[in-house]
Every structure is written in C-alpha cells, then in structure tokens.
Amino acid sequence: EAQVTQNPRYLITVTGKKLTVTCSQNMNHEYMSWYRQDPGLGLRQIYYSMNVEVTDKGDVPEGYKVSRKEKRNFPLILESPSPNQTSLYFCASRKGYQETQYFGPGTRLLVL
C-alpha cells in the first residue's frame, strides 16, 4: 500500500532530551517535507527536501534539523526540545512539483 509512515505516533518527553521522529514513504517521491500544526496557527512548513542530500528551511525551522540520506526517509530531529515545540507534526511527500501531496498520520509531541 502506498503510504507515508511516521514514528512514533505519540511522544511525551522532557525539555532538552534529544529526539528523532522518523518519516518514510514507499512511493519513490522526490519531495518530502515536515509541517507542524498548532491551534490558531494552522499548518506551517518546518523543512523540505527536493531530493537526496537537498534540504531547505520552511517557515518555522528554528529548533529543528533534518537529513535526507536516502530517498525514502526524512527524519526530523529536535536536538534540545522545548515546551513551545509541543505540537502535532506531519510528514508529507509528493512525486513532483505539481503533484498530489500525501501526508503521514501525524505525531503528537508533548514537551514538558
């Protein structure tokens, strides 16, 4: 089944403890991206990647890192999480510039 997967789906952590949220797609898509969703602010892009080893900042990149070593994987790294990074995170992918974008199931993160 064609899909975007994220893990973990739910995570509670403490301030400063490094964490990684994994994202994987099995559709051979070039574009991958990360969004966060917050009440009243909607969905905002954190980082995106147009292909392997090519990444760029979105609208809200502060406090996040990404890497794209393989085409199918695009992990989101929080080196030192803070409470303002408590949010619902989505990974997404699409084949090309003008193609349908598919979203993963979301990761709910709570930073205490």
Added chain:
Amino acid sequence: GIQVEQSPPDLILQEGANSTLRCNFSDSVNNLQWFHQNPWGQLINLFYIPSGTKQNGRLSATTVATERYSLLYISSSQTTDSGVYFCAVLFSGNTPLVFGKGTRLSVIA
C-alpha cells in the same frame, strides 16, 4: 503577500443537508488540494484540483483558477463528514503547500 482564505470558518449541518465550502487564493497556482482532517487528526486527501471539476461520491470540487477560487461541495452530509476541511495551494514559484485556516464542519444526526 500570498494568502489562502477559507469560508465559512465554522459550519453546523443537520445530517442529510448539502453544503459548499469556499477557498480564495491570492495568486496564480500550480497545485490546489482539498483535505479532510478527521477527529483523530489524520489528513485525508480529497481532491487534487488546480483547475476544473472533479467528483468522488458525495463530494465534488471545482476550481476556477482565473478567478482564484475553489469550491468543495458536500451533498447528503453524514456524521462521518465532521472534521476540518483544508484547502492547500502551491503558488507559482514557491515550494511549500500553503494551507488555509480550514472550515470546521459539524454534522448532527
């Protein structure tokens, strides 16, 4: 700046009623999608529709790119249609999908 505006922000319907949701965008687009976010938070693709009209069961969508708007029609609504409907646009020359703030739909039995 580039903007995506959705209306109405909230909508309450009786089961069986029809509704129209609107998305206005501020510039020419390469991609427009409609999503449904269900009560569990998942974003479900409804339509990829940068122009023209598409139908899928009780849902249909129309985008008039020259007039910079898109409409999502829901007919014979059901309680499972409840959730938030998002319009997301890829503006020419930009990479990220820009989301509207959504329309929150509640269908009451």
